[in-house]
Amino acid sequence: MREVFQQEMREVQDRLVEIAGLVAESIDKATRAFNESDVTLxxxxxxxxxxxxxxxxxxxxxxxxxxxxxxxxxxxxxIVVSALRISASLERMGDIARHIAQLARYRFPDKVVPKSLRGTFAEMGRLDVEIAQRLVELLTTEDVKLAEYIRDEDDKVDALHLQVFDKVLGETWKGEASDTVDATLASRYHERFADHAVSIAKKVLYLATGDWAPDDA
Amino acid sequence: MREVFQQEMREVQDRLVEIAGLVAESIDKATRAFNESDVTLxxxxxxxxxxxxxxxxxxxxxxxxxxxxxxxxxxxxxIVVSALRISASLERMGDIARHIAQLARYRFPDKVVPKSLRGTFAEMGRLDVEIAQRLVELLTTEDVKLAEYIRDEDDKVDALHLQVFDKVLGETWKGEASDTVDATLASRYHERFADHAVSIAKKVLYLATGDWAPDDA
Incomplete structure (x- = not known):
């Protein structure tokens, strides 16, 4: 019985890795669409x-x-309950990638954010993509170090999220209300995406170490 | 065994109702804090x-x-898996009530949104509170009509969410960037709160047909 269980759980793991791969692909395309105003992507x-x-x-x-x-x-x-929760978080990450893509499509052919914020969003997007790619690796290998890495990268995303508000609320901000709305939403999406990854990383840590992490993301 | 299960699931149901009650209390206080700049609340x-x-x-x-x-x-x-998912959504609704309260605290003693948006947010808040209260009833009674009611109220919240953007992006908007940021975040929080309620309502609809309601109730 235990052996069958192990086998079936490998199937669950394979599918989690596969879905995380789809999410990584989506956030990569979404952030490129966002930063380069690529409506096809x-x-x-x-x-x-x-x-x-x-x-x-x-x-x-x-x-x-x-x-x-x-x-x-x-x-x-x-382990099975954790898999269900990881699945729910991956689904939300996919939704958030879609939201970022929708912002890009909505503003096309304009860019979503004005020049002064593009560097910040390029970096946030890069971090989200990297986090998603590390998540695929983490789900594949259960390497505890990757979970820590994801948490550290999330801290960087949080710092950039605050930076966006500093710029938007700063004296030099020349954006229109629509720029402010877009920057606010986009920044929140980028930040939430990374949060979900951290929440998944905590659950994988549990699977690897036995430390049960409550759902607190 | 089935009888023990029914008994234990009644305990689960009682606790879901209790948590939904806490969430309803939180969103009531949070929206009052938001609309009336009540930092104590x-x-x-x-x-x-x-x-x-x-x-x-x-x-x-x-x-x-x-x-x-x-x-x-x-x-x-x-039914048990649905209960776990409902619990996760309630936890998020509590987080969102906290986010709304944090906006109120951050702007205190000022109001979070300028005059022109106060009516819209008062109505959004009223709807969120009502949705949360109906959710408590829905979890208690599993009355299918309440699930439909919540879905209809969510449609109204979505319409107000769009109205906020119409105002913020309209010609008459005189708000500063900080007003625009706050209105964007607050509107998004109010809208997500209602979304989670709809997601729970859908699951309760299933529970209602999943023979969860005790026969002697």
Missing amino acids: AEEVIADDPRIDHATITLDELAITILARQQPVARDLR | AEEVIADDPRIDHATITLDELAITILARQQPVARDLR
Whole structure:
């Protein structure tokens, strides 16, 4: 029974890695669409989001089937519950990538944010993409160091998020109200994306170390 | 076994109702703090959020214990999984109430939004509070009509969310960048709060058809 469980959980893990890969691809395209006003890429991200949604629903069904058939207890049970939670966070990360792409599409052919903020958003986007790519690795290898790395990168995203507000609320800000709205929303999306990654990293840490992390993201 | 399961699931339901009650109280205080610049109320919401977090963690532990001890299958299993998901959404709604309170505290003694938007936010806040209160009733009674009602109220919140952007991006908007940032964030929080309620309502709809309601109630 335990062996079947292990086998089925490998299947769950493979699918989590696959979905995280789709999310990494989406955030990469979304941030490029955002920074380079590439409406084709934006459309791709928006069109692909249902694939991520569908993949998470399929994964959830598999996890529920494992619960029903294998009746796991103790640590095994918590692993399956963690997988369901990781799936929910990945689904939200896909939504956020879509939101970023929608901002890009909405402003096309203009850029979403004025010149003075482009460097900040380029860096935030780069960090989100890197975080998503490390998340794929983390789900594959369960290397604890990657979880720490993701947390550190999230701190950098948070700092940039504050920087956006400093610029928008600073004396030199010349943006119109629409620039301010876009910058506010975009910054919040970038920040939330990284938050979800940290929340997943905590759960993977649990899977690797046995330290149960409550859902506090 | 089934009887024990029913009993334990009543306990889960009671706790969901209790947490939804805490969330309703929080959003009521948070929106009053926001609309009336009441920093004492804002502080209360911020201080109370860990209670909601703690209550959801305790509930999750109970649900996981039920999974381990009762080994539910089929519909029963889906009911427990739904409870875990509802718990996660309630936890997020508590976070959002805290975010709204934090905006109020940050701007105190000023109001968060300029005069021209106060009516819109008062109405959004009223809807969010009503949605949270209906959610408590829905979790208590599983009355399908309440789920529909919540969905309709969410449509109204979405319309007001768009109205905020129309005003902020309109010709008559005289707000400073900080007003624009605050209005954008606040509107997004109000809208997400209602979204989570709809997501819960959908799950309760399932629970209602999942034979969760005790026969003797």
